[in-house]
Structure formats: structure tokens, C-alpha cells
Amino acid sequence: xxxxxxxxxxxxxxxxxxxxxxxxxxxxxxxxxxxxxxxxxxxxxxxxxxxxxxxxxxxxxxxxxxxxxxxxxxxxxxxxxxxxxxxxxxxxxxxxxxxxxxxxxxxxxxxxxxxxxxxxxxxxxxxxxxxxxxxxxxxxxxxxxxxxxxxxxxxxxxxxxxxxxxxxxxxxxxxxxxxxxxxxxxxxxxxxxxxxxxxxxxxxxxxxxxxxxxxxxxxxxxxxxxxxxxxxxxxxxxxxxxxxxxxxxxxxxxxxxxxxxxxxxxxxxxxxxxxxxxxxxxxxxxxxxxxxxxxxxxxxxxxxxxxxxxxxxxxxxxxxxxxxxxxxxxxxxxxxxxxxxxxxxxxxxxxxxxxxxxxxxxxxxxxxxxxxxxxxxxxxxxx
Amino acid sequence: xxxxxxxxxxxxxxxxxxxxxxxxxxxxxxxxxxxxxxxxxxxxxxxxxxxxxxxxxxxxxxxxxxxxxxxxxxxxxxxxxxxxxxxxxxxxxxxxxxxxxxxxxxxxxxxxxxxxxxxxxxxxxxxxxxxxxxxxxxxxxxxxxxxxxxxxxxxxxxxxxxxxxxxxxxxxxxxxxxxxxxxxxxxxxxxxxxxxxxxxxxxxxxxxxxxxxxxxxxxxxxxxxxxxxxxxxxxxxxxxxxxxxxxxxxxxxxxxxxxxxxxxxxxxxxxxxxxxxxxxxxxxxxxxxxxxxxxxxxxxxxxxxxxxxxxxxxxxxxxxxxxxxxxxxxxxxxxxxxxxxxxxxxxxxxxxxxxxxxxxxxxxxxxxxxxxxxxxxxxxxxxxxxxxxxxxxxxxxxxxxxxxxxxxxxxxxxxxxxxxxx
Numbered sequence: 044x045x046x047x048x049x050x051x052x053x054x055x056x057x058x059x060x061x062x063x064x065x066x067x068x069x070x071x072x073x074x075x076x077x078x079x080x081x082x083x084x085x086x087x088x089x090x091x092x093x094x095x096x097x098x099x100x101x102x103x104x105x106x107x108x109x110x111x112x113x114x115x116x117x118x119x120x121x122x123x124x125x126x127x128x129x130x131x132x133x134x135x136x137x138x139x140x141x142x143x144x145x146x147x148x149x150x151x152x153x154x155x156x157x158x159x160x161x162x163x164x165x166x167x168x169x170x171x172x173x174x175x176x177x178x179x180x181x182x183x184x185x186x187x188x189x190x191x192x193x194x195x196x197x198x199x200x201x202x203x204x205x206x207x208x209x210x211x212x213x214x215x216x217x218x219x220x221x222x223x224x225x226x227x228x229x230x231x232x233x234x235x236x237x238x239x240x241x242x243x244x245x246x247x248x249x250x251x252x253x254x255x256x257x258x259x260x261x262x263x264x265x266x267x268x269x270x271x272x273x274x275x276x277x278x279x280x281x282x283x284x285x286x287x288x289x290x291x292x293x294x295x296x297x298x299x300x301x302x303x304x305x306x307x308x309x310x311x312x313x314x315x316x317x318x319x320x321x322x323x324x325x326x327x328x329x330x331x332x333x334x335x336x337x338x339x340x341x342x343x344x345x346x347x348x349x350x351x352x353x354x355x356x357x358x359x360x361x362x363x364x365x366x367x368x369x370x371x372x373x374x375x376x377x378x379x380x381x382x383x384x385x386x387x388x389x390x391x392x393x394x395x396x397x398x399x400x401x402x403x404x405x406x407x408x409x410x411x412x413x414x415x416x417x418x419x420x421x422x423x424x425x426x
Numbered sequence: 427x428x429x430x431x432x433x434x435x436x437x438x439x440x441x442x443x444x445x446x447x448x449x450x451x452x453x454x455x456x457x458x459x460x461x462x463x464x465x466x467x468x469x470x471x472x473x474x475x476x477x478x479x480x481x482x483x484x485x486x487x488x489x490x491x492x493x494x495x496x497x498x499x500x501x502x503x504x505x506x507x508x509x510x511x512x513x514x515x516x517x518x519x520x521x522x523x524x525x526x527x528x529x530x531x532x533x534x535x536x537x538x539x540x541x542x543x544x545x546x547x548x549x550x551x552x553x554x555x556x557x558x559x560x561x562x563x564x565x566x567x568x569x570x571x572x573x574x575x576x577x578x579x580x581x582x583x584x585x586x587x588x589x590x591x592x593x594x595x596x597x598x599x600x601x602x603x604x605x606x607x608x609x610x611x612x613x614x615x616x617x618x619x620x621x622x623x624x625x626x627x628x629x630x631x632x633x634x635x636x637x638x639x640x641x642x643x644x645x646x647x648x649x650x651x652x653x654x655x656x657x658x659x660x661x662x663x664x665x666x667x668x669x670x671x672x673x674x675x676x677x678x679x680x681x682x683x684x685x686x687x688x689x690x691x692x693x694x695x696x697x698x699x700x701x702x703x704x705x706x707x708x709x710x711x712x713x714x715x716x717x718x719x720x721x722x723x724x725x726x727x728x729x730x731x732x733x734x735x736x737x738x739x740x741x742x743x744x745x746x747x748x749x750x751x752x753x754x755x756x757x758x759x760x761x762x763x764x765x766x767x768x769x770x771x772x773x774x775x776x777x778x779x780x781x782x783x784x785x786x787x788x789x790x791x792x793x794x795x796x797x798x799x800x801x802x803x804x805x806x807x808x809x810x811x812x813x814x815x816x817x818x819x820x821x822x823x824x825x826x827x828x829x830x831x832x833x834x835x836x837x838x839x840x841x842x843x844x845x846x847x848x
Contacts, residue, residue: 054674057667061678068705075704146514147507148521162830163823164785166799171823174806175816364690371792382696392700400689400697407688 072393087389088113094384096375098291109385116380117402123297123376124363130302131362132355135309142314153310161307166368168304173296173372183274184282194272198283200290201272208266209259216259217252224248293374297366305362309355316351317343349421356414360407367403377402439493443501446490453484453519457526481519488515547811559814560821563805567821570641570796576633580644583624587617587651606766614655621648637715641796643825649719649797650784656723658776661730662769666760668735679731686728691786694725699793718790722783729779737772738764777837781830788826798822 076083088110095105096115100122103115141153160168178197181187186194194201207213224247231242259265272287320343328342329335369376370383377399386395457480459465466476488509496502508518539554542561550556560567569577590613594605625648627634640648667679686694698721699714706712741764749759791800802818805811 050672054672057672057675057678071707072704074708078708144514145507145510146518148518149514152521158831158834159827162785162827162834164788164799164826164830166788166791167819167823167826170799170802171816171819175819178815367690367692368789370692371789378690378692378696382693386696386700392704396693396697396701400693403690403693404685404688408684411684411688 081390083393085394087391087394090389092385092388094388096380097373098294098375109389112385113377113381113398116375116377119374119380120363120366120369120376120378123294123301123366123369123374124359126294126298127301127305127362127366128359130298131305131309131358134302134306135355136313138306138310139313139317142310143317157307157310160303163304165300165304165365166371168300169296169368169372172299173292177292177296182282183284192269192271194284196284197292198289199292200295201284201287202290203269203271204286204288206268206270208268209264212263213256213259213265216255216263220251220255223251223255227251291374293369293372296372297369297374301362301365305358305365308358308361312351312354312358315354316347319350320346352421353414353418356410360410363406363410364403439496442490442493443496443498446487449483449487449490451487453480453487454522454526456480456483457523461527461530480523481516484519484523485512485515488519555817555820556814557817559805559811559817563801563811563818566642566805567798567801568642569644570801571639572635572641572644573633573639576627576635579624579627579632583621584644584647586620586624590616590620610659617655618652621652637713640715641798642801643798645790645795645797646784646787649715649722649787649790650780652719653722653726653783654780656719657726657730660723660727661734662765664727664731665734665738668731669738683728683731686725687732691722691725691789692792694721695789695793697721714793715795718793718795722786722790726779726783729782730776733772733775733779734768736775737768737770740771741768774837774841777833777840781833781837784833785826785830798825 089108091105092107092109092112093105094112096103096112096119098119099115100118101115103111107115138153138156141149142157144150144153180195180197183194183196183198186196189195192203227242227247228244231244234240234242260267270286272284272289274282275285276282324342324346325338328338333341366376367378370379373379382396382399386392389395456466489512491501492505492509492515493501496505509515535554537554539552540557541550541552541554542557543549544558545562547556547559549558565574565577569580572580594608597605597608623629624632625635625640626637664679664683667675668683670676670679695718698717702717702721703712745763745767746759749763754763788797788799790797791803794800796804799822802815802822805818806815
């Protein structure tokens with residue numbers, strides 16, 4: 044009996060405390076909203092947003108609803124996160140491997156790179172790139188082409204855009220190629236397990252993924268044209284580029300800062316992962332007659348990835364959350380558009396901040412769940 | 427590649443060393459003269475060859491120098507460290523030349539062509555950095571809009587708080603058992619009182635300075651300091667809650683931790699500035715700075731809890747069993763046996779959390795508190811001082827870098843220290 048009370052009482056008290064806090068807040072919010080004449084509800088989502096966005100991936104204008112503005116802004120956030128993740132992975136892997144180099148200079152340069160970019164607050168880095176570094180770029184009329192067809196100017200980075208015809212044919216060819224590769228891999232594995240023969244899976248896959256899309260160009264009626272950015276004079280001293288795709292400086296500054304900052308953490312994860320593989324593993328693999336390539340592919344990488352992937356995913360998650368700093372330099376991401384402009388216009392503080400937080404929370408929880416599933420899958424199964 | 431390069435080498439090792447060092451020195455000299463004195467000794471070569479000339483020369487030089495063992499200490503360590511393979515030699519040269527090329531422009535911008543004299547924008551005539559800007563705005567960057575003649579109050583408050591932090595070192599042996607009590611309970615309260623009465627004033631004959639005037643780097647310190655001392659006890663409770671065997675307590679702790687860890691700090695700050703006032707009683711006014719500190723504390727407590735949980739999990743089960751077998755209850759066991767050991771384990775982790783916290787504080791700029799990033803934005807848009815954003819951000823970056831680098835080195839040291847003790 045005594046034991047039961049001991050277990051029951053603290054739980055009851057905790058629950059009561061939580062209920063009390065929530066109740067207190069709810070009652071206050073109710074009275075505050077009644078006094079100010081605001082009502083709680085999500086009806087505003089279907090109203091006309093009537094504000095503009097500088098940069099969007101999908102078609103959007105002021106007549107669209109708040110809900111559509113939310114979707115477009117969320118896509119902008121995801122775009123920054125996606126680009127940041129790609130670049131920080133590339134940089135991070137290079138730097139992480141460089142830190143393990145035998146070469147004194149390379150090792151130390153990589154170490155200083157990590158120490159340098161890791162210890163400066165991300166917000167300051169974003170400001171530096173946006174307000175200081177990118178402002179030093181030339182005006183459109185003075186811009187020299189990079190790689191012949193792209194222009195880096197103070198107003199953004201201009202690249203040629205692709206104009207597809209029959210894009211769906213091309214895409215279905217690509218998907219067909221990928222599906223075929225998956226089946227061939229499964230088949231090759233079966234052959235190896237049953238007969239011990241190794242099929243040249245890599246070359247077959249390479250051939251499939253190049254030949255099938257190429258065929259779509261030759262006989263599928265797919266065409267690809269490039270629209271080049273062209274300098275156009277608006278007035279005596281005012282020039283702009285027309286055509287092509289314009290990446291705004293906000294996006295560039297954000298992706299630069301995020302990927303440089305996060306790459307230092309990824310580099311540390313990669314280094315720890317590779318260092319975590321004992322030398323004995325490689326020696327054992329060599330002594331059973333595996334080639335260096337096979338050792339890397341079959342012995343070192345699977346084990347290193349097991350150490351590298353969980354913390355790296357955490358860094359990707361941090362990058363996604365940090366991409367909300369976009370609001371500070373007016374890149375139209377979820378926080379700026381929704382928790383900033385939309386909130387100012389509608390005054391629905393609780394609903395809008397709530398939706399914004401829930402969005403980030405669901406991204407985080409989804410990735411965390413995926414990670415847990417992956418960890419379970421690659422766990423070392425001890426007998 | 428290796429084979430063909432070896433064929434051009436002489437059989438005599440000394441000849442190889444002479445040729446190699448001559449080529450290497452020539453290549454470095456070329457880049458050096460080029461970048462420091464603008465003399466291009468390979469200028470007569472056609473077009474692109476002139477650019478790659480030192481690279482090719484140095485590459486040949488290094489491949490001549492590469493030997494198993496020469497007997498010269500310097501040469502052997504060179505070969506072992508930066509000249510093991512062709513690829514390594516190439517990267518070595520590339521990095522060396524890049525540093526040589528980048529150094530003179532950076533030096534002339536930051537030092538040689540820079541200005542620091544004068545008090546106005548007109549004093550900056552050189553092509554380099556305008557440090558006059560930093561000099562004029564220095565007090566604003568440090569103290570925000572806090573009145574100039576009252577800066578001693580901030581300084582002395584910080585000195586007092588830091589001094590009190592070290593008091594623990596001088597505790598006598600018989601007082602040592604109260605150390606935790608001092609740091610977790612008494613110190614935060616005293617520090618809060620000092621900062622409240624000294625910096626905001628309003629009593630003891632000190633002039634009241636509203637929090638809107640606080641700013642600059644000192645605000646960074648105030649916010650991160652308070653968030654740290656408040657988030658630690660909260661994190662401890664949450665960590666214990668997460669490891670509790672009472673389902674209601676556990677699920678609530680897990681929910682709390684996962685919620686705050688899943689949202690970005692910037693939305694938390696938005697919440698504190700626009701949503702939080704709605705949740706308070708009608709006539710209850712809470713200062714914006716206080717709201718921000720509460721928000722960051724709640725946010726950071728979740729991270730703190732995870733760090734402390736790591737420490738709790740690292741303790742062997744035997745510790746719990748031993749404490750239970752002595753008849754200790756839950757609280758007695760945790761206060762006297764588990765927490766003292768676990769907290770010692772997590773000190774490096776807490777230092778890392780604090781480091782992240784300091785790096786996160788510039789964000790309060792977004793809700794309108796003029797922390798150093800905010801002061802920079804203000805100075806940047808001042809009509810008298812347009813066009814010096816670069817200097818401002820480099821200055822702030824240097825300050826933060828020094829603080830964060832020192833802290834991260836310190837936390838590495840702590841990690842080493844506590845690793846060996848166990």
C-alpha cells in the first residue's frame with residue numbers, strides 16, 4: 044500500500060503541475076484575446092495573403108491564400124536546407140579526410156579551417172557574407188562571366204535556365220533506369236549467394252543510367268534548350284540581367300554560411316568515424332585476400348558509416364533548424380514569411396507561432412524516427 | 427608518374443639534393459617576390475605557363491628531394507611530413523603558394539593601408555580597413571546604449587560576479603561539502619542581485635537604466651550567464667525525470683525535451699516576444715529581456731538535460747545498487763551518490779552546451795535586443811558611417827572567435843582531465 048502511494052503521488056503531482064501551467068496559460072490567453080477582440084481559429088489560412096515574396100520556387104502572388112504562402116515559404120526553407128546539406132557534406136568529408144592526412148600542412152590547414160569556422164557565431168557569418176562579402180561584388184554591367192555563361196553580381200548569381208520539352212518522358216526513362224538497377228542488384232546478390240559468381244553490377248548500372256536517358260533524347264522526342272542570362276539596359280546607369288535563373292544574394296549568403304559552418308561539424312564526425320575503425324580490421328581484411336578497394340568498400344566503409352551517420356544526421360537537423368536564421372537577412376523562409384509578415388498582418392500570434400514550431404518539430408521528429416529505424420537496422424547483431 | 431620521375435633522378439644522392447633544393451627555393455622565391463614585391467621573374471614565359479611555372483618547378487624540386495633516408499634531420503622530417511607522395515607534394519606546394527599569395531593583400535588591408543587615427547569617416551583615406559570606425563564605436567559595441575558615464579557599473583558588476591565565481595576555490599576543507607549548494611543555489615541568487623542592482627540601478631542612489639539601453643557584448647555575457655545558471659538545475663530535474671521509472675514523469679520529461687530540441691531557437695524567441703505576453707495575466711508586465719532569458723533557459727535546459735542524462739547513464743549500475751542496499755531512498759541516493767559522480771562526468775559536455783549558448787545569443791538581435799550583432803547593424807546604417815560593414819563584422823568575428831576558441835580549448839582540457847581520473 045505504502046509503495047503504491049509512493050509511485051502514485053509524484054506522478055499525480057507532476058500531472059497536476061502540467062495541467063495547472065497549461066490551464067493558467069489557456070485562461071490568460073482566453074481573457075487577453077477576448078479583451079483585444081481577437082478570436083482563435085485557423086480560418087485566416089484561406090484568406091488572401093496580399094504580400095509579395097522576393098524569391099519563390101512555385102508560382103505565388105499577393106492574391107494567393109496564407110496557406111499557399113506557407114507552402115511556398117516552407118519550400119524555400121527546404122531549398123536552403125537541401126543545398127546546405129549537399130555542400131556541407133562535400134566540404135565536410137574532404138576536410139574530415141584531410142584532417143587525417145599524413146601531410147603536416149594539409150592536416151593543420153584542415154584543423155584551422157575547423158577551428159576557424161566553428162567558433163564564430165553562425166549569425167555573424169551570415170551577416171558577413173551578406174552585408175560585407177557579397178556587397179563587394181561587381182554591378183551587373185561590370186560582371187565578368189564565370190565558366191563562360193554564369194554571372195556573379197551584387198544582385199545575385201545568374202545561371203542559364205533549362206527549357207525542357209517532353210520532360211515527363213525523360214523522367215520516366217530515368218525512373219525506369221533506377222528501378223532496373225535496383226532489380227539487377229537484387230539479382231546479382233542472389234547469383235553471388237547461389238553460385239559465387241560476381242556480376243559487373245557497377246558497369247551495368249552505369250550503362251543503364253546513361254543509355255536510357257540518352258535514348259529518350261534520340262527517339263523519345265525530348266529536347267533540352269538553355270536560356271542564357273542577357274545583360275539589358277533599363278536606363279542610363281541601370282542594368283539588369285534577363286533570362287536564366289537568378290539566385291538572390293540572400294540565398295547565396297545563407298547557403299555559404301550554413302555549409303561552411305556545418306561542414307566543420309560534419310568533418311569532425313567523419314574524422315571520428317574513420318578513426319574509430321581499428322587497424323586490425325584492415326589487416327584482417329587484407330590477410331583474407333581482399334584488394335584495397337574491396338577493403339574500403341566491404342570492411343572499412345560499412346563500419347565507419349555506422350559511426351558517422353547518426354551524428355551527421357544530427358548536424359543535418361541542426362542545419363535545417365539553423366536555416367531559420369534566414370529571417371535575419373530577409374530571405375523569404377518559413378520564419379520570415381509566416382512568423383514575420385503573416386503574423387504582423389493577421390495578429391494571430393498563437394496560431395502562427397504554433398504552426399511554425401510544429402512544422403520544424405515534425406521535420407525533426409520525422410528525421411529522428413528515420414534515424415532510429417536506420418540505427419536499429421545497422422546495429423551490430425551480437426549472438 | 428612516379429616511375430618516370432625517378433628515371434630523371436641522378437644516381438648520386440647529393441646531386442639530387444642540390445638540384446632539388448635549388449628548384450624548390452627558386453619556385454618559392456618566384457611566388458614570394460611576385461606577391462610581396464610584384465616582381466615576376468617568370469614573366470617572360472608565355473601566358474599560362476608563367477602561372478604554373480613555380481608549381482612545376484617546386485613539384486620537380488620536391489620529387490628530386492624525395493629519398494628514403496638522407497641523414498639530414500631537416501630534410502628527413504620534410505620528406506616524412508609533407509613530401510611522401512607526388513599527390514602530397516602537389517598539395518603541399520598548393521597550400522604554401524596559396525598562403526604566400528593571400529598574405530600580402532590581407533596584411534596590407536588589415537595593417538599597412540589601414541587607418542586608425544581621427545574620429546570621423548574622413549580620417550579613413552587609405553585603401554585598407556578603417557579601424558577608426560571600430561575605435562569610435564567601440565563603447566557602443568561593448569555596452570550598447572548604456573550611458574557612457576555609467577559603464578563602471580557594468581564593469582564592476584562583471585568583476586564581482588567573476589570574483590564570486592572563484593570563491594569556491596578558497597573554501598576550507600570543512601566547507602567543501604557546501605560547494606555544490608553554493609554554486610547551484612547561492613551563487614546564482616547573489617549574481618542575479620548584483621547584476622540587477624548594479625546594472626539596472628534604481629536603488630542605493632544609482633540611476634535607473636532600463637533594459638532597452640543594455641546592449642553590445644556585455645548583454646551577450648549577461649544573457650548567456652543567466653541562461654546557463656538557470657538552465658542547469660532545470661536540466662538536472664528533466665534528466666532525472668527522463669530516467670525515472672514513473673511513466674507519467676518520464677513521458678512528460680521526454681515530451682518536454684524532444685519538443686524544445688525539435689524547434690529552432692529563433693521561433694522560441696519569436697514565441698517569447700509575440701506569443702508569451704498573451705499567456706500572462708492581463709496587467710502583468712514582463713520585461714522583454716526577462717522574457718528572452720526565460721525562453722532561452724527553457725530551450726537550453728532540454729539540451730542540458732540530454733548532457734546530464736549521458737552522465738547518469740555512464741555510471742555503472744553497481745552505484746545504484748550499492749546506494750539502495752544501504753537503505754537510501756530515491757532523493758538521498760541521487761543527491762549523495764549518483765549526482766556528484768554524474769555531474770563530474772558531464773562538466774565537459776556542459777562546457778560545450780555553454781559554448782553553443784554563447785554562439786546562439788547573437789540571435790536575440792532578431793527580437794530587437796541590441797546585442798553586438800544589433801549594434802553592428804545600427805552602426806552600419808548610421809549615415810555618417812556608411813560602408814564599413816566589413817570592418818565591423820571582422821571585429822565582432824575576432825572577439826567571438828577568441829572567446830569561443832578559448833572555451834572550446836578549455837573544455838577539451840577538462841575532457842582530458844576527467845578522462846584520466848576515471
